[in-house]
Amino acid sequence: MSTPPIAIIGAGLAGAATAWQLARRGRDVVLLERGTPANDFGSSHGSARILRYTYPDPFYTGLMVRARRGWDDLEDLVGERLITPTGSLDYGANRDPAALADVLAGFDVPHELLSAGEATARWSGLTFDGPVLWHADAGVIDAESAVKAMVGLAVAAGAELRQDWTAARVLRQGDDHLVESEAGDIVRASHVVVAAGGWLPALLGTLGLPRETLDAFPALEVRQEQALHFPYRDPEAAWPTFINKRADIQVYGLPGGRDADFRGQKVAEYNGGRVIGSALEHDRIIDPVRRDRLVAYVEKALPGLVPEPYAETTCLFTNAPADEFIIDRAGGVTILSPCSGHGAKFAPLLGDLTARLVTGEDAGVARFRPLAALAGA
Incomplete structure (x- = not known):
């Protein structure tokens, strides 16, 4: 029996970058988007985001x-x-x-x-x-064009894009996860990456995460x-x-x-x-x-x-607190929230860091992992 794909919830800059980086590594990926990639109800629409190097x-x-x-x-x-x-x-x-x-x-x-x-x-x-x-x-x-470019590369490498697919909850089933849509459709996944941006606070409690993980998650x-x-x-x-x-x-x-x-x-x-x-x-x-x-x-x-x-x-x-990013995993669920109003400029790298964390290539950036102590990572 083949291994289920990695499911990514959200096709904004963060989700698109992760799909691209995982697909180029030869991983099976399904990208789930409640609307269309870079739609104007999220944080990655339009053609204008600042790229700068200046940080204190x-x-x-x-x-x-x-x-x-x-x-x-x-x-x-x-x-x-x-x-x-x-x-x-x-x-x-x-x-x-x-x-x-x-x-x-x-x-x-x-x-x-x-x-x-x-x-x-x-x-x-x-x-x-x-x-x-x-x-x-x-x-x-150009945020919208960047999203479409990364989604295109991911699909060309074998990823599947499902549009108008609104994730409602994630259930654990054995070693796998079931991602259920609001319409009742099911995607079986070996791992779930949640890159839902501003939708994350409403989705967090539906991901099947342990209570101690939810209690330790930074306030958004x-x-x-x-x-x-x-x-x-x-x-x-x-x-x-x-x-x-x-x-x-x-x-x-x-x-x-x-x-x-x-x-x-x-x-x-x-x-x-x-x-x-x-x-x-x-x-x-x-x-x-x-x-x-x-x-x-x-x-x-x-x-x-x-x-x-x-x-x-x-x-x-x-x-997130202190304007940090969150790229952390709890079991088979990785949460990617590289936002705080300054995440767009890092998109390709953050996709790479997330792919490494998901695939076990490394343990991830320590300061982006508020849940790592719970996992013993």
């Missing part, structure tokens, strides 16, 4: 150096550009550009630490009141975030991505790509959205108070943009 913690910068090699590999395999180079700016009293520059220097990532005047001379569409860090290797990830916070697109005053100006952390507000922005018809900057407040229980409560309604707060910021801080949004969207942040 050198661990994540080192991880990004490794992840970029995975992106290069993916682009080579599909023959498609998934990352548009833009460079990135970090500034603001709570961002500490000098400390970030020291971290980049430790990994030989090219960068410049500029005065406010020097930065203003180069990027007149933004305002600065202190040091500014520039690193040219940053860019914008799901936020319904919103981003507005503002038109460029000068359509020919080259805009970078940016992160501005001040005492009163934390904002990020990036060229909007297809999401903004290539004519505007996507701007959002980091963790500025309302807290919801799970993706089940994602209503995609823009909060007018938060909209006005962001418009006021753009009017004062981004003079190169017309402070009148012409498009708007919502998405989900699934935050």
Whole structure:
């Protein structure tokens, strides 16, 4: 009797990357998606996510150096550009550009630490009141195209994609697991990877995990975030991505790509959205108070943009404590939650790390394994 496939719940960036990495290793994989890959009810839709190397913690910068090699590999395999180079700016009293520059220097990532005047001379569409860090290797990830590319590679390597298949629960049956859909369909799996993003809090208690595992699982916070697109005053100006952390507000922005018809900057407040229980409560309604707060910021801080949004969207942040990722397993179930609002840029590497954990190639990254002590790993 043949070994059942590895079932992956969720076909966003994390699930697609894991399916690709497992399938390229010759593993049988079935990818289960409640809608379609990179649909707009999750965290991986659209064409604009920031790729950057700047972290105050050198661990994540080192991880990004490794992840970029995975992106290069993916682009080579599909023959498609998934990352548009833009460079990135970090500034603001709570961002500490000098400390970030020291971290980049430790990994030989090219960068410049500029005065406010020097930065203003180069990027007149933004305002600065202190040091500014520039690193040219940053860019914008086309998230939707990346998901489709990785799913395509996984399917080409033998994986099966089942769309409109909503996982409802996981049952243990002998050495295997049964994944049951809301419609009553069953998939028998040798191992289950849960990459459900904002759906995870609602799904966690249905995975057949022991009570002690559920009790030890880190508390997750799901936020319904919103981003507005503002038109460029000068359509020919080259805009970078940016992160501005001040005492009163934390904002990020990036060229909007297809999401903004290539004519505007996507701007959002980091963790500025309302807290919801799970993706089940994602209503995609823009909060007018938060909209006005962001418009006021753009009017004062981004003079190169017309402070009148012409498009708007919502998405989900699934935050774990300390903004960490979770890649851990309990028996035959692996939970992959590389979110906390900054997971997209690591997708190919996180798929590789998850595949290694699932197949037993290694024990996984210790700081991503909050359940490891229970398992004795």
